[in-house]
Amino acid sequence: DSGVTQTPKHLITATGQRVTLRCSPRSGDLSVYWYQQSLDQGLQFLIQYYNGEERAKGNILERFSAQQFPDLHSELNLSSLELGDSALYFCASSPFPGGTNSPLHFGNGTRLTVT
Amino acid sequence: QQPVQSPQAVILREGEDAVINCSSSKALYSVHWYRQKHGEAPVFLMILLKGGEQKGHEKISASFNEKKQQSSLYLTASQLSYSGTYFCGTETRGGSEKLVFGKGTKLTVNP
Numbered sequence: 001d002s003g004v005t006q007t008p009k010h011l012i013t014a015t016g017q018r019v020t021l022r023c024s025p026r027s028g029d030l031s032v033y034w035y036q037q038s039l040d041q042g043l044q045f046l047i048q049y050y051n052g053e054e055r056a057k058g059n060i061l062e063r064f065s066a067q068q069f070p071d072l073h074s075e076l077n078l079s080s081l082e083l084g085d086s087a088l089y090f091c092a093s094s095p096f097p098g099g100t101n102s103p104l105h106f107g108n109g110t111r112l113t114v115t
Numbered sequence: 116q117q118p119v120q121s122p123q124a125v126i127l128r129e130g131e132d133a134v135i136n137c138s139s140s141k142a143l144y145s146v147h148w149y150r151q152k153h154g155e156a157p158v159f160l161m162i163l164l165k166g167g168e169q170k171g172h173e174k175i176s177a178s179f180n181e182k183k184q185q186s187s188l189y190l191t192a193s194q195l196s197y198s199g200t201y202f203c204g205t206e207t208r209g210g211s212e213k214l215v216f217g218k219g220t221k222l223t224v225n226p
Binding site for chain 2 (some may be wrong): 002033035041042043044045048055056057058090102103104105106107108109
């Protein structure tokens with residue numbers, strides 16, 4: 001158990017809808033990272049927050065947004081969903097703002113299926 | 116900016132060795148290695164920070180050649196439990212601290 005909690009585990013929704021994925025980092029970790037994993041695409045970096053502030057952005061679509069709250073949990077909002085958004089979404093946490101000195105601890109992911 | 120991993124897939128028999136490579140077109144500050152089993156979350160193996168640094172984790176070790184902007188993961192005397200997909204994640208010098216992963220190398224160890 002990594003200590004990172006993601007909810008829900010599974011999400012099935014229709015095209016055009018909006019969903020929210022939630023992540024609670026490990027106790028003491030201030031950084032939260034979001035990754036998207038599609039078949040054969042590896043782990044695509046979406047966005048990173050540290051102590052409530054956005055630190056780094058990847059190829060995150062404009063339809064996607066995220067935030068980190070004062071209690072350090074984070075939410076990833078996906079709107080106007082398309083079939084291609086179906087994927088496994090991972091959240092990871094670490095104590096520091098950068099990834100260099102500390103491993104990332106991944107949650108078990110949220111599997112999103114858009115029909 | 117995404118690192119390139121090779122090979123894409125490897126099939127081994129128990130006890131055999133394997134090498135997985137990770138290379139970047141940009142100067143690297145650090146390299147992470149993770150293993151992901153099917154349907155599970157990626158699990159951290161090791162971080163390499165310095166040029167030429169080598170680290171070990173049981174029978175899994177890695178090297179980082181900062182000048183060549185590449186890292187290699189060495190799996191010796193492979194066990195069935197080593198099966199999974201291995202990802203390298205890289206942070207580039209002067210980058211914005213984001214950790215970018217390669218597409219992964221699928222390792223299958225057969226009895």
